Amino acid sequence: MITITYFGNLKDQLQCSEETIAWESGDTESLLTMLRERGALWAQALAPENIFRVVVNEEITFSVTEIVSGDRVALLPPVTGG
């Protein structure tokens, strides 16, 4: 099992702020592929050209990163702070 948290406009677009899903093994790329296969809404929100970041256990990933069962994942849309 892994927990996925969605932030900013992703949360509104996907109508989901947090979920727990079954997870054997894989990485950040395979997780995104799996989520995009949920349908047009997900494919569009998580399209590769939308620049967003994947966080694994509170560390922002800058390259493909392994995810293991028990991890906490977060999907961050482009930031607009300051």
Place this chain on the structure above:
Amino acid sequence: MHVHIVIQEELFDLKKESDALIKASGDAGALVLFQGMVREFDQAVQLEKMMLEHFPGVTEKEITRIILKAKQKWDIAGCRVIHRVGAFYADDPIVLLMVTAKHRLHAFLAAEYIMDYLKTEAPFWKKEFLQDGENYWVAAKKSDQEILARWQEPDSE
């Protein structure tokens, strides 16, 4: 180097925060302070309010990383970032960034660098509510990304 990062809903006190930073910075000769406020007229319709949310834990970690990157480039003595989250109205202060250094140029440059990266890498998201009832998440600005180019050095580090 003294580093202090706080994410809070409450208003901050410029004098109190700058006094604390100066005290913690040792022999610094310069303090650069930047405060960001809510703009009322960024679009045709006037802003009613703005909501700002962040990713607790990760935000503080990212800002620390940015400050440490600045420290590698300039000789800074201390840095304090107070970033507010929650609901805001026109002219409300949102962010306070302060940098101390022995010399002013280092403080100026480090403050600009930290602010540029904070805007593009720290996990904050703004949602604007206009007076006509419309609301939307603020999109990341391409111009903010382009500003980062000024910190890229032509030679490899």
